[in-house]
Amino acid sequence: xxMAAAALLLLLLAAAGPGxxxxxxxxxxxxxxxxxxxxxxxxxxxxxxxxxxxTRWDADLQRGAVSHYRLFPKALGRLVxxxxxxxxxxxxxxxxxxxxxxxxxxxQAPAGAELWVWFQPTVTDVDKAWKELSNIxxxxxxxSLNFIDSTNTVIPTASFKPLGLANxxxxxxxxxxxxxxxxVCTENLTPWKKLLPCGSKAGLAVLLKAERLxxxxxxxxxxxxxxxxxxxxxxxxxxxxxxxxxxxxxxFSSGQGKKDWSLFKMFSRTLTDTCPLASQSKVYVDISPKxxxxxxxxxxxxxxxxxxxxxxxxxxxxxxxxxxxxSLFNTSRSLNVQLKWKRPQDSSEMxxxxxxxxxxxxxxxxxxxxxxxLIYNTHPYRxxxxxxxxxxxxxxxxxxxxxxIITKGKENKPSYIHYQPAQDRSRPHLLEMLIQLxxxxxxxxxxxxxxxxxxxxxxxxxxxxxxYVGSSVLSALVPSVTAMKDxxxxxxxxxxxxxxxxxxxxxxxxxxxxxxxVNLPTPDFSMPYNVICLTCTVVAVCYGSFxxxxxxxFHVEEPSRGGLAKRLANVIxxxxxxxxx
Amino acid sequence: EVDxxxxxxxxxxxxxxxxxxxxxxxxxxxVRLVCISALFNMVFFCFKVCTSRFWFNxxxxxxxxxxxxxxxxxxxxDSHIVLMLADDMACNPRNPKPATVFSHKNMELNVYGDxxxxxxxxxxxxxxxxxxxxxxxxxxSTPRSKxxxxxDRSNILIYMTGHGGNGFLKFQDSEEITNVELADAxxxxxxxxxxxxxxxxxxxxxxxxMYERFYSPNIMALASSQVGEDSLxxxxxxxxxxxxxxxxxxYVLEFLEEIHPASQTNMNDLFQVCPKSLCVSTPGHxxxxxxxxxxxxxxxxxxxxxxxxEITAETLSxxxxxxGLESKFPEEExxxxxxxxxxQLPVAQIIxxxxxxxxxxxxxxxxxxxxxxxxxxFFKTYGIKHxxxxx
Numbered sequence: 003x004x005m006a007a008a009a010l011l012l013l014l015l016a017a018a019g020p021g022x023x024x025x026x027x028x029x030x031x032x033x034x035x036x037x038x039x040x041x042x043x044x045x046x047x048x049x050x051x052x053x054x055x056x057t058r059w060d061a062d063l064q065r066g067a068v069s070h071y072r073l074f075p076k077a078l079g080r081l082v083x084x085x086x087x088x089x090x091x092x093x094x095x096x097x098x099x100x101x102x103x104x105x106x107x108x109x110q111a112p113a114g115a116e117l118w119v120w121f122q123p124t125v126t127d128v129d130k131a132w133k134e135l136s137n138i139x140x141x142x143x144x145x146s147l148n149f150i151d152s153t154n155t156v157i158p159t160a161s162f163k164p165l166g167l168a169n170x171x172x173x174x175x176x177x178x179x180x181x182x183x184x185x186v187c188t189e190n191l192t193p194w195k196k197l198l199p200c201g202s203k204a205g206l207a208v209l210l211k212a213e214r215l216x217x218x219x220x221x222x223x224x225x226x227x228x229x230x231x232x233x234x235x236x237x238x239x240x241x242x243x244x245x246x247x248x249x250x251x252x253x254f255s256s257g258q259g260k261k262d263w264s265l266f267k268m269f270s271r272t273l274t275d276t277c278p279l280a281s282q283s284k285v286y287v288d289i290s291p292k293x294x295x296x297x298x299x300x301x302x303x304x305x306x307x308x309x310x311x312x313x314x315x316x317x318x319x320x321x322x323x324x325x326x327x328x329s330l331f332n333t334s335r336s337l338n339v340q341l342k343w344k345r346p347q348d349s350s351e352m353x354x355x356x357x358x359x360x361x362x363x364x365x366x367x368x369x370x371x372x373x374x375x376l377i378y379n380t381h382p383y384r385x386x387x388x389x390x391x392x393x394x395x396x397x398x399x400x401x402x403x404x405x406x407i408i409t410k411g412k413e414n415k416p417s418y419i420h421y422q423p424a425q426d427r428s429r430p431h432l433l434e435m436l437i438q439l440x441x442x443x444x445x446x447x448x449x450x451x452x453x454x455x456x457x458x459x460x461x462x463x464x465x466x467x468x469x470y471v472g473s474s475v476l477s478a479l480v481p482s483v484t485a486m487k488d489x490x491x492x493x494x495x496x497x498x499x500x501x502x503x504x505x506x507x508x509x510x511x512x513x514x515x516x517x518x519x520v521n522l523p524t525p526d527f528s529m530p531y532n533v534i535c536l537t538c539t540v541v542a543v544c545y546g547s548f549x550x551x552x553x554x555x556f557h558v559e560e561p562s563r564g565g566l567a568k569r570l571a572n573v574i575x576x577x578x579x580x581x582x583x
Numbered sequence: 584e585v586d587x588x589x590x591x592x593x594x595x596x597x598x599x600x601x602x603x604x605x606x607x608x609x610x611x612x613x614v615r616l617v618c619i620s621a622l623f624n625m626v627f628f629c630f631k632v633c634t635s636r637f638w639f640n641x642x643x644x645x646x647x648x649x650x651x652x653x654x655x656x657x658x659x660x661d662s663h664i665v666l667m668l669a670d671d672m673a674c675n676p677r678n679p680k681p682a683t684v685f686s687h688k689n690m691e692l693n694v695y696g697d698x699x700x701x702x703x704x705x706x707x708x709x710x711x712x713x714x715x716x717x718x719x720x721x722x723x724s725t726p727r728s729k730x731x732x733x734x735d736r737s738n739i740l741i742y743m744t745g746h747g748g749n750g751f752l753k754f755q756d757s758e759e760i761t762n763v764e765l766a767d768a769x770x771x772x773x774x775x776x777x778x779x780x781x782x783x784x785x786x787x788x789x790x791x792x793m794y795e796r797f798y799s800p801n802i803m804a805l806a807s808s809q810v811g812e813d814s815l816x817x818x819x820x821x822x823x824x825x826x827x828x829x830x831x832x833x834y835v836l837e838f839l840e841e842i843h844p845a846s847q848t849n850m851n852d853l854f855q856v857c858p859k860s861l862c863v864s865t866p867g868h869x870x871x872x873x874x875x876x877x878x879x880x881x882x883x884x885x886x887x888x889x890x891x892x893e894i895t896a897e898t899l900s901x902x903x904x905x906x907g908l909e910s911k912f913p914e915e916e917x918x919x920x921x922x923x924x925x926x927q928l929p930v931a932q933i934i935x936x937x938x939x940x941x942x943x944x945x946x947x948x949x950x951x952x953x954x955x956x957x958x959x960x961f962f963k964t965y966g967i968k969h970x971x972x973x974x
Contacts, residue, residue, distance in 0.1 A: 141726020160933045168925040187674035189701040216682040236921040463755040479928045502924035510927040
């Protein structure tokens with residue numbers, strides 16, 4: 003509420019003051035918003051919807067004090083300027099992208115919260131800036147990012163190269179942290195939506211209703227800020243803010259078992275109008291034929307145009323609905339894109355992605371264990387390198403001498419290893435390896451660990467749930483099936499232009515494995531109470547007895563004559579010959 | 584740069600202007616000025632805490648969210664509300680309807696809604712954080728939304744719910760806050776002039792024990808049950824499988840649903856809200872520390888945010904060209920050679936990366952002592968005459 007009011011008031015004051023009606027009316031707006039939605043049906047019958055909102059601002063946030071924020075949100079602009087941030091990537095994810103069944107993701111994020119930031123070379127104390135940044139972001143996004151500290155922050159040396167313009171890559175300016183336990187819910191979506199220029203009131207963002215978005219198999223929302231080339235000559239830079247939201251609707255729970263999807267079925271809303279601040283607003287539907295045969299997917303209403311692009315090394319066809327074209331809303335006031343399958347799909351047609359991985363914990367008991375990662379290269383004849391980054395918390399003590407990498411039965415020695423051991427309570431383990439994956443192979447990486455016993459106060463309130471180990475990151479240059487041409491970044495759809503591609507023969511992909519849930523030996527938390535009771539009892543009994551022995555004096559007491567009953571009993575006992583009472 | 588303190592009043596004004604400008608940014612030459620009255624002498628804050636973890640404590644989260652909802656509806660903005668929820672019920676994997684928290688059976692009312700901002704969640708809800716927010720002793724890097732920015736003219740509403748006992752309230756099944764600590768925290772607030780008037784509502788078992796020890800002025804307290812009594816839950820929902828709300832808060836919510844920003848209901852009506860026939864426990868209240876008579880205290884003094892606004896009919900025309908307000912964009916120098924993107928996976932560069940030089944640390948005390956011992960033993964054994972050969 004606060005941020006919206008601030009934006010509104012700034013807009014009003016800007017309009018009331020010397021706004022665009024000034025003498026130099028020919029001065030263009032320096033910021034632009036593009037929004038797009040990509041609907042891709044997945045091989046298993048689910049459908050993935052990816053929203054991307056890109057605000058581009060042709061100003062240099064670092065130099066000079068910028069004070070007039072129009073489309074670019076002021077909260078993030080001030081953050082970038084004040085803390086010397088070069089690039090910022092924050093993702094909040096619930097669920098897991100099943101690469102094996104759904105294909106390569108356009109942009110994947112690990113479960114929980116992930117934050118990685120490149121700072122400017124002018125920042126002197128990077129750790130201090132990092133701590134401040136995580137605190138400020140935790141306030142903006144209502145997430146517990148303030149738990150990011152030195153125990154879960156690492157400095158990768160080979161992965162996470164900058165995605166924007168970069169002058170040099172000194173990895174001491176990079177910080178990476180992941181919080182696998184972080185929950186994502188409406189309170190994270192609300193501030194994310196408020197950063198959009200039109201909020202959730204117009205344009206594609208009207209579809210973002212929490213009740214439908216969180217009833218899904220995978221929900222990931224991210225914010226990416228980076229500097230990009232202003233134009234083809236690339237002599238000046240612009241700042242780009244990309245807000246992406248990927249959601250996968252489940253075939254069974256949202257689709258009710260039917261493979262036909264529509265915007266209304268997915269979001270319980272349809273598109274009615276466009277955001278007036280957007281310069282481009284499009285909906286792309288992936289209608290690529292799977293086996294080079296004729297298409298088996300039919301979309302209605304008929305699209306404005308059809309676009310072909312080479313995405314992730316593969317030629318894909320998209321039906322495009324341009325919301326800004328006047329012909330779209332001619333027939334009906336709302337746009338409800340519907341996808342129908344022309345013929346039932348064979349399960350044998352499911353394509354297997356070139357690179358996918360899985361990770362699991364092996365072993366038994368609460369003392370030792372083993373982390374196993376399996377990486378699959380399903381390309382028939384090309385080998386390619388992959389960088390594996392693993393961050394393991396300090397309380398799982400890794401034994402690096404047990405690290406084995408086995409491919410096709412033989413040992414595979416990595417070309418580069420960087421290992422930084424953990425320090426108890428201050429630093430996690432960092433393991434980075436560059437592994438060459440031969441064609442058509444499975445690589446198994448195993449490393450053994452021992453579980454540590456934490457101090458009493460370090461256990462969370464629900465320790466029997468277990469402790470999470472964040473996802474490992476795989477970065478690879480996967481060879482493309484079709485060579486990619488150099489495209490004009492501005493004209494191509496947003497989902498093709500996040501990773502800058504250097505040559506067309508391979509494309510860059512970043513995959514994440516599953517997070518792991520590991521049980522640590524948990525003490526019995528009722529023990530202090532038990533110990534206190536037991537100790538007090540023992541002390542009372544022992545001390546009490548000694549005290550009594552030492553201080554009690556014994557007097558001989560004359561036995562009383564007793565009552566009538568006693569006298570009678572004594573008489574009987576005398577007869578029996580037994581001593582009297 | 585315009586620096587504005589966002590209060591509910593300006594928010595309401597903004598809404599007014601937004602409506603009249605029809606969702607467009609309109610060039611306005613003449614602006615009707617609305618005179619913001621300097622009479623706002625009360626700022627309203629709200630601090631809601633739910634202290635229970637685990638799915639079966641769904642009702643405590645629903646309690647807190649329903650009070651949050653009523654308070655927002657009556658005008659207090661999110662920037663003045665600090666909401667602490669100890670566990671996530673809405674997106675809990677056991678929730679059959681994700682992103683919803685219901686307070687009425689048959690899923691009638693979703694108190695979670697679409698516009699909710701939780702400031703402290705999950706493991707952040709601890710006794711330490713709670714006391715730090717109350718007393719204002721927070722680390723400097725804490726963002727504004729996590730602070731209670733009250734001053735000596737603020738009326739604060741504090742609502743707590745969870746599991747409690749005689750003299751304590753349990754936080755997340757692992758720690759407790761006692762009534763003495765709470766009373767001391769309020770006294771710190773009073774001494775630091777952090778509140779004008781404070782309303783404390785607690786819905787736990789034996790809740791009245793929590794306000795027994797208060798000793799600071801201007802505090803009014805309400806509890807759902809007396810010492811020795813349990814507060815009971817209201818109704819389960821068979822679809823969700825847990826109890827949805829506690830009785831006392833359920834009837835308080837029903838009472839608050841009838842309050843609108845202009846209503847004149849006073850505190851005495853709130854004290855009568857849940858008689859023993861409905862609540863099974865006996866709600867209690869404490870007003871001896873409060874200076875005003877509860878009869879004269881309006882509900883909206885704590886739950887709502889009512890301001891005075893004066894509208895004038897004066898019109899002020901603004902010049903098109905305002906001197907002195909130039910464009911703030913500095914002249915940029917273009918780079919001499921084109922900037923480049925970094926290579927994402929520079930294999931050759933990575934393989935030949937020089938290993939990081941280990942920082943040289945001076946030898947520690949143990950090493951120095953060991954070497955000193957060795958050298959001493961050597962010279963003692965063989966005599967000092969060897970020294971000149973060594974050095």
